Amino acid sequence: MINLKLFAGVGTALVLGSCGLLSTESRSVAIAQSPTPRQDNLIGLFIVKRNNLNQQYRGEIYPIVQYKNGRYSDASLDVTLQMRQDAKEADIVKRNAAKSVLNSNPTFTAVNAQGNSLGKFSIDRLGVSQFACSSLLIGRGKLLGQSNVQTMFNQLPRDRERQLSGFFNGQEFDETWRSTLAAQSVPSTVTPVRSTPVQRQQYRKDLIQIGTREIAKNPQAKSVQGSVALMDMQVFDLDRDGKPEVYGKLRKAPVRPVTPSNRATVQSIYANVWLGYTAPQPKILASQVVPYFVPTSEVSRAYEVLGAIDANGDGKQEVLIQNNGYEAINFSVYELQGNQLKPVFTGAGYGC
């Protein structure tokens, strides 16, 4: 039914959160004890697609996670099997609408990686979109105010752009997707994190030093030639205490390209490291080291930081990660809990 010529991972992740109050009874208790009441939320990806066959643009919301009554749950709705039975999109939408979190036609605010608003998108109907080999329920609608989808497309970062082409229901398609996080409820303003060139130089130094140590702990690191390089760095202040939380992607890999004869050995090792700076010496908030058997170009996006957003309305930002596997993609929400960045949700997966 679908033939994807190119599948690099479609979409981005998103999570949702908001922490609701369990009941009327517990609500009065929660308000008395907590100065920061939490709220229900819906988090997803705002995807703007350009149809390269006719240069038309359209926006869609892929719901990732719902935060309700203090819990995160998967907000996606997979209709792959129904689509394979050659059902019509309109029939599938009708059959599944009542189960969808988008059925109430919510309005989402699209945000950048730091959590600042890019515009509001109001859902007015449901549809089915193809994500790799999966068919998923999405929301269609329109941008509110002055923005239009083409302008929004040009505003979205190109580094997470995806290309998709092939045949779907006998129709040829060729699309370019750009995406960003979106949520039903976001703070009206998020103070941008400021860091000086000197501070950023220090973060880089710390990431390389600590990342090199983390990678060396992996037993397979010895068989990989080359030195450790910092591939990406992003600075956040998730808990708004004025002290940064810094993300770094590090890679140890040989400079020479991989040949088919050495494919059986580990080709590269990546480390995704988060550092906290509440003390003079940086502390590791989270660290993940993964050896890969495939060329580095294929795995550099395995762990993508989509951005930070206050999913549960407690005033602190959660981090949304897209996990890109070989044949499957899913999304995680991480919460800063004391000295650790911990996953509180993983789901909304799709793939082949």
Ligand SMILES: [Ca+2]
């Ligand atoms: Ca902080």
Ligand SMILES: [Ca+2]
């Ligand atoms: Ca939060």
